[in-house]
Amino acid sequence: MSKERIKISEDLYDIMPSDYQDLVKSATYGKEDRGWKDIGNSKELIEQHSLCAGCPESMAFRYILASLPNPEDTVMVGSTGCTSLVFPMVAVHNIHSLFGNQNAIATGLKRALSVRFPGRTKDVVVLAGDGATVDIGLDMTLQAWFRQEKFTTICFDNELYANTGGQESGLMQKGFVAKMAPVGKLFDKVRLPEIARESGCHYVIQCTVSKPSLIEKVVRNAVMIAREIGPTYLQLYTPCILEIGKNSMEGLQEMRDSEKPTERFAYREYISEPAKQLLAEVSAKDKEKKAAAKQLASQGA
């Protein structure tokens, strides 16, 4: 669409909020090669947020919104938790309804959009915390994957219930002492990436959000594979610095420490055969484009 759908009537331009004017002027809707490098020189699709200072989740939000390949036709689905404090400031349509039902909402939404807009791309991306994804919403998370629903599920894994004040969650590490785990968590961190693979996800990534370029890559891949093939799952470590006793400046280091090869957030990926094929095709096309551009440039020179 580029910016066709958000442009402002001339008569009303001066009374529109400046952040909306900025969206029209310099947001990256319709820009094919949009990515994390646009942050800082174009209008982001996220306005202010009320997350804690230095929260890695806020970084993750920015990278993801900068990396969506098709934001002008993307609808996001959230759930209750810290993410629901950000979504009202996000410039793509998004739905919050209940706690834990995000993959059910996304199922209905994706199907409705497919019925209403046959032949057009409408991406659906779920973004929810680990409580919503793995605990209260687990059945709907898995069932959407079993049914091969064509949308991306992103889990912000902060290993606890952050918004309610740091209670035990299924993705918490064993032994961690938290509210509702007064003697330490008694069972292992739920292995959702493996479960995702067994449940039919075609692209499963576990990583931290320490590197924006990596987030850009995995978000683009996940959305494109979900669009063409079937469900995809990203589990991103976004530590809750508040609840693990860190300061605002320490989030990045916490992620770097946790992604070392021996640590629990070492980069892991699973890509199904059809998804590999799709990625190879996409990459071949990109190469062709780049080669053509290079040739044009050299001819020009």
Place this chain on the structure above:
Amino acid sequence: MADTHSVIGTKNKKGQTFTDTWKMMNEAPRTPSFYTGSEVIKEALRRASCDVMIAYPITPQSEAAALIGELFAEGYIGDYFRGESEFAVMSQCAGAAFGGARVFTTTAGPGTMRAMENFPMWSGARLPIQMIVTCRGINSPLSIQPDTLEISYLLNTGMLVWHAETAQDFFDWILKGYMVSEEPDVHLPLALCCDGFFVTHTKDVVNLTPADMCLPPYDPYRSPVPCMDMECPPVRMMRDPFVMKSNYISYATHASWQQEVWAAVERSRKHTIRWINGLIETENADAEVLIVASGTAVSQGREAIRLLEDEGIRCGLVKIKVLRPWPGEEIREATKNAKHIIVPEFNVTGWLAKEIRATIPNSERVNAGPRVCGGMTMPPEIIVSEIKNLLGMRTMSLAGRGS
């Protein structure tokens, strides 16, 4: 964006003609057909231009939900699948409605209860989903038998709640229900309830509209809230989400939105009256004895009235068709001359009698019963007996009572 041209008179992919709903329901020829209630639900859906139907098995709605699957296979429904639980199904319905689809689902008893968290969300999000509720027991031990207790839980969700008596009501109200639900000044979900088995599993003659006519499609841009399809500007909804704030503006926002939802319930009144010819129906409302009921208790009331007539006792009837919005004014007017108001119900708590008592002056006139529950039938004789007792007349002793 929204189409500006009319689709009335054009054909859908099944060759059905999109027809002005008023003409289709009130002027088109009707064909008498002998169908079960479940089959009638299917026939209504055939004509409903429904985009998404989501199914889940639970007695006694399973047959209707499966029959709509056949309609999908024939190409009458945009999409159809079985969800994993009623909670998930109602969220999937919400997702589809957020995405601008006309949505239909069916549920019953424990399924209604499991899904309950969704219903105030549906109303608050202004999603005009239609949900058939084929009422059954929700108590433990497990029961699949007819019982209307679950309706009482729906009354404060902000949904429109209608209670069908017959399969004919069902057929007409499914189609007309969308017209009320989808009005821009309403835009609320509708719980269209009936008494399970009595309506779903019995055969009745139902006058159907022509199968080659169907409702105009739902227009999601006639909505008081934006459709979540990225076809209109993605505005920032608020500066800070109100859930974070404990201050006056936050409370006032929540309060005013709840009031707006209930104001929308109220605004549905005029449309409902127009489409289904009033929120109640009365017969001999000037009688001193009145039966006031909803659902199949109305049918049993009719039988009781016939039996009483044979004995020279005149008794009137008020059929309550719509529970939300509540027809308070209508009930006050209809009962103003009644000395005895008998409220037969298929549930243990007598929620309808409580609603009526809270509505009319001199509420001691309300006799909260007879009531049956747990799947028991309500023989008209027990209504007759209740009325005779109230009138101080001797009644036949009922078996086992020992009187």
